[in-house]
Amino acid sequence: MRRFGLMVLTLFGISIIIFMLLRLTPGNIADILFDAGGFVDPADKARIEADLGLDKPIPVQYVKWISGLLSGDLGISYQTERPAIQEIAPRIPITARLAGLALCFAVLIGVPFGVISAVKQNTRLDYILRVISLTGLSMPAFWLGLLILMGFVAYFGTIPIYSDAPTGFWNALLMYSVPAAAVGFRSSALLLRLTRSSMLDVLRQDYIRTARSKGAPEVVINYYHALKNALLPVVTVIGIEAAFLLGGLIVTETVFNIPGVARFLVEAVRWRDYPMVQNLVMFIAIVVVSINFIVDMLYAALDPRIKYSD
Amino acid sequence: MSTLDFNAELAAAGANVKSRWGAVRFFIRRYPLGAAGAVIIGIFLFAAAFAPFLTVYDPLSTNAAASLARPSATHWLGCDFMGRDVWARIMYGARISLEVSLGAMLLGSGIGVTVGLLSGYLLGWFDLITQRILEMMQALPLLVLAIIMAAALGPSLHNTIIAIAIPLVPYVARVIRSSTLSLREQPFVEAAKAIGMPETRIAIRHVLPNTLSPLIVLATAQLGSAILVEATLSFLGLGVPEPHPSWGRMLSESAAEYVRTAPWLVIFPGLAISFVVFGTNLLGDALRDLLDPRQRS
Numbered sequence: 001m002r003r004f005g006l007m008v009l010t011l012f013g014i015s016i017i018i019f020m021l022l023r024l025t026p027g028n029i030a031d032i033l034f035d036a037g038g039f040v041d042p043a044d045k046a047r048i049e050a051d052l053g054l055d056k057p058i059p060v061q062y063v064k065w066i067s068g069l070l071s072g073d074l075g076i077s078y079q080t081e082r083p084a085i086q087e088i089a090p091r092i093p094i095t096a097r098l099a100g101l102a103l104c105f106a107v108l109i110g111v112p113f114g115v116i117s118a119v120k121q122n123t124r125l126d127y128i129l130r131v132i133s134l135t136g137l138s139m140p141a142f143w144l145g146l147l148i149l150m151g152f153v154a155y156f157g158t159i160p161i162y163s164d165a166p167t168g169f170w171n172a173l174l175m176y177s178v179p180a181a182a183v184g185f186r187s188s189a190l191l192l193r194l195t196r197s198s199m200l201d202v203l204r205q206d207y208i209r210t211a212r213s214k215g216a217p218e219v220v221i222n223y224y225h226a227l228k229n230a231l232l233p234v235v236t237v238i239g240i241e242a243a244f245l246l247g248g249l250i251v252t253e254t255v256f257n258i259p260g261v262a263r264f265l266v267e268a269v270r271w272r273d274y275p276m277v278q279n280l281v282m283f284i285a286i287v288v289v290s291i292n293f294i295v296d297m298l299y300a301a302l303d304p305r306i307k308y309s310d
Numbered sequence: 311m312s313t314l315d316f317n318a319e320l321a322a323a324g325a326n327v328k329s330r331w332g333a334v335r336f337f338i339r340r341y342p343l344g345a346a347g348a349v350i351i352g353i354f355l356f357a358a359a360f361a362p363f364l365t366v367y368d369p370l371s372t373n374a375a376a377s378l379a380r381p382s383a384t385h386w387l388g389c390d391f392m393g394r395d396v397w398a399r400i401m402y403g404a405r406i407s408l409e410v411s412l413g414a415m416l417l418g419s420g421i422g423v424t425v426g427l428l429s430g431y432l433l434g435w436f437d438l439i440t441q442r443i444l445e446m447m448q449a450l451p452l453l454v455l456a457i458i459m460a461a462a463l464g465p466s467l468h469n470t471i472i473a474i475a476i477p478l479v480p481y482v483a484r485v486i487r488s489s490t491l492s493l494r495e496q497p498f499v500e501a502a503k504a505i506g507m508p509e510t511r512i513a514i515r516h517v518l519p520n521t522l523s524p525l526i527v528l529a530t531a532q533l534g535s536a537i538l539v540e541a542t543l544s545f546l547g548l549g550v551p552e553p554h555p556s557w558g559r560m561l562s563e564s565a566a567e568y569v570r571t572a573p574w575l576v577i578f579p580g581l582a583i584s585f586v587v588f589g590t591n592l593l594g595d596a597l598r599d600l601l602d603p604r605q606r607s
Binding site: 143149 | 343442443445446447449450451452453454457458459461462534538541542545546547548558561569570573576577580583584585587588591592595
């Protein structure tokens, strides 16, 4: 319960940081609108600022935003003049599907290869796997996306295009899995490295030697005895992974032209659409902090040695 | 007291440190991948320093006749839409990449070290408040924080450096804080106190030098992530503005149009980014193995 309170407090602090940061921006939306027009009538400008609530002191603007946020009213988008919630809500499932698939990809590739790399430490296979994972971490996510597009052009002559209503389950899966693989590959590289180092720690423990001396088969030792304990630190990292994944999603959605939440953040930033930007960033913060909270709880449940004082 | 001493670390790992070359040879033999990383970073620094001597073209001058020219003997890596030579832009782009990443790393580490040292040394309310603020900053993905910083500050070379540096601060500050916490209990710090040395002097002369080895490992890793974040910001159009040749902006969204028609515009700048970041990752891993004895096998 104490940790839950701390989480709420953290989110509250984040909201202040986001709000202050966005108020640093030179020039507000009214300036930008008038920049395009060329001629500025001060009365018109003042009217628009009053409409948007920009004439009020900053603390008042903040309180208005937060109280709206708590009651589900996210304000109006400057750009589309529609309620922000209507713009954001339909994009969430798209990004959620993409993130879910990417995480599956990352775990299915990263964990088994991490185990192999650790078991075969310092062999040629280990070196190859480490170099591949390091390459994955070194490539910018958007470049990987572009390369995949290029591969599609070379082999199929077309680019996988996002559609709102894909026909059938398999088409939908295919449509999402290509960009998900682009994001997931980088995350799998991170997971591979973590699983490897965590496995190496565990494999040196006494109980592994005991298992080996009683004649347990290698597969059982590696995947049953060792992996179970090696995965504990890996689980905690999934929280960090969520943040890492989001960074990848921002550019991958841009490259593949997928209308998800992550790409929308970049668009809103370009339009200087404050209500959108602050709501989107707040949304991201809530997701990341909640995942971290859940992972913390999960960790305590998985490892009986850890107990959070309540 | 033990300050950071590469020779001592190398000697502990079994190197002949009598001669400087002995230590270098040992590093190469023991950490071949790390040495490869150092070579890659060397090439990167060389390209940044000698860009004008490595190409006959001006990275900014346009040439309509060479628009989207294929890679050839005259234009090694081809030309972009405006007829600008890609090889020249990559060489000069190394300067931008180096300037931004090194600037961001130094600024971020500078602030991070100061905050971490103060936090670990003063403790009390200062520590409590800064730790909470750092936690909040870390709750946002690095890239998201950099994006809003970049948006808030507006596009310029210096603002890009700041936008990348600030999100790096919490990572440095936390590492420095935790090593400061353990160092302040060490006998040599108590000894310094006992002979009446002022606290600030102890912090700077005795505690700070001992936090260097985790800092070096972290800084190498951050150089790589700063390069990646700069490339990403520029790719999204929020980073280094025209006319600076930035690797990330060479790949900006319009690059997707060229996937079909001019793949060299997509392949080479991305290779440059990946190559350099790969180098920093290799070197960072080797340095961590060397400087963190617990990882030594």
